[in-house]
Structures are given as C-alpha cells and as structure tokens.
Amino acid sequence: MARVPYLLLIEDDEAVRTGLELALGRQGHRVVTAATGELGLERWREQRPDLIVLDVMLPGIDGFEVCRRIRRTDSLPIILLTARNDDIDVVVGLESGADDYVVKPVQPRVLDARIRAVLRRGEREVSDASVFGDLVVDRNAMIVTKGGEELSLTPTELRLLVELSRRPGQALSRQQLLRLVWEHDYLGDSRLVDACVQRLRAKVELVPSAPTLIRTVRGVGYRLDPP
Structure with missing residues (x-):
C-alpha cells in the first residue's frame, strides 16, 4: 500500500486553513495545521512532515522567516501560499528556499497537483x-x-x-x-x-x-x- 503523504499546513486564516485541510484530506493526504509561524515551527520539529504548505503573511514570524529557519537544517519540500502574484513576495520566497508557490485564492486541485509533483522529485528511478x-x-x-x-x-x-x-x-x-x-x-x-x-x-x-x-x-x- 502506498504511503499517505503527511503535510503541515501553516495558515493564519481560519476559513482558508479549515477549507484546505478538508480538501487535502479528501485528496488522500494526512494534514496537521498551525495558525502561526511559531506554532508551525513547533509542529515541524515534533511531527516531521513530508512537506510544508506555508502562507507568506503570518502574524509574528512571517512565512519567509519560517522558511529560512527550516532550511538551515531540513531539506523537506516547501510550497508557499502568496496572497497575490507579487514579484517581491515570489522572489523573496524562492530565495528563502521554497520549492514552489501557489497564488491565493487556492484551488485545492491545483495545490494537490503541486504537492504530488514536488514529492515525486525525490523518488528513486532506475538509471546510472x-x-x-x-x-x-x-x-x-x-x-x-x-x-x-x-x-x-x-x-x-x-x-x-x-x-x-x-x-x-x-x-x-x-x-x-x-x-x-x-x-x-x-x-x-x-x-x-x-x-x-x-x-x-x-x-x-x-x-x-x-x-x-x-x-x-x-x-x-x-x-x-x-x-
């Protein structure tokens, strides 16, 4: 049986967080959530997820800083959620170590496709x-x-x-x-x-x-x- 991906969703908007948690669960993912950057870092250390979906605009520690802190010791995939297709947000996010980004409002099927694509990148293959x-x-x-x-x-x-x-x-x-x-x-x-x-x-x-x-x-x- 294929292993179910374990995701950490860090999003401060309760409606968005709940909606994505339910939608990703229906897509076959296990999801744990956090409403702040500080709590997200705690959950990352405790839960060891396969991938993080990370909102850029968070109270306290923002998504960029969360990404930087994780990247100091961990290479797990990170997908950013940005409120707009803003050049500065995108560039800073990518330079912070994010693997991909999705612009809000998020379509769950699009996010699911991005998640599965980035998880496939680490799969083994037959070659030399x-x-x-x-x-x-x-x-x-x-x-x-x-x-x-x-x-x-x-x-x-x-x-x-x-x-x-x-x-x-x-x-x-x-x-x-x-x-x-x-x-x-x-x-x-x-x-x-x-x-x-x-x-x-x-x-x-x-x-x-x-x-x-x-x-x-x-x-x-x-x-x-x-x-």
Whole structure:
C-alpha cells in the first residue's frame, strides 16, 4: 500500500486553513495545521512532515522567516501560499528556499497537483551515475556526493541536478526545466528555475559566483558541464 503523504499546513486564516485541510484530506493526504509561524515551527520539529504548505503573511514570524529557519537544517519540500502574484513576495520566497508557490485564492486541485509533483522529485528511478570531477550524481540511489560527502539537497534541487546530469553539455531552456522538474505544462514562472539554480550552485560549485559546472547559457537557460 502506498504511503499517505503527511503535510503541515501553516495558515493564519481560519476559513482558508479549515477549507484546505478538508480538501487535502479528501485528496488522500494526512494534514496537521498551525495558525502561526511559531506554532508551525513547533509542529515541524515534533511531527516531521513530508512537506510544508506555508502562507507568506503570518502574524509574528512571517512565512519567509519560517522558511529560512527550516532550511538551515531540513531539506523537506516547501510550497508557499502568496496572497497575490507579487514579484517581491515570489522572489523573496524562492530565495528563502521554497520549492514552489501557489497564488491565493487556492484551488485545492491545483495545490494537490503541486504537492504530488514536488514529492515525486525525490523518488528513486532506475538509471546510472554521472561523474563531474568530484561531484557524483547517482540517479539510481538519488544521492549526490561531492568529494565523497553526501550533499543535503531539497527534492527540487536534486531533480534539477538529475535532469541536467542526463544531458551533460546540452543547454536546457528554462521552460524545458519547468516541465521536467516542476511539471508545469504551461508557460511557467522562470524565477523558479533561476532561484533553484542559485541555491544549487551554492552547494555544488567551488566558487558559486563564478560557476564552472552549472553554466548559464545566455538567452536560453542552463547546462551542466564536465570540469
């Protein structure tokens, strides 16, 4: 029997929180909720959920700070809920370590699809390993090591690196990566890709500001180059 995903929903609006809890439960998820950032952090430490759905505008500690604190020690997936498709909210959220975002008012089916997509990113697959200097991407075990040490990557960072490693030296557009990694079939938000690449470079590059592995292809996207 497939394992039921365990979600933590951090949302201060009681009507939204209750509605999403019921809707996600009907979609087959187990859901625990919190109404504040402080309580959300407590529930995260106690419950160890598979994924967090996190509202940006929270009383006290806001969603950005909650995301930053979690990211210091945990790579579990985080999906942000934003009140509007605001550039600043989206960029700050992604830079804080979020994997994806959904704009309110939230359609439960859309949120469920995003949740299932991000959870699939960490699933194992049958394949082999690719070596890029001291960086090894093992697609069978879904493990990445650098200098023999396993890297702590979020499922989204891992899937992005896996997809780039399948095609070394080949430029992939941002839209291709959105389809392959985020499973966004529409003309999606390329900021998801750029923010994830930035975080990934900080973990795999010797000098993240002067990358030698994950290269930017101007006007196209990114490619993974052997050293």
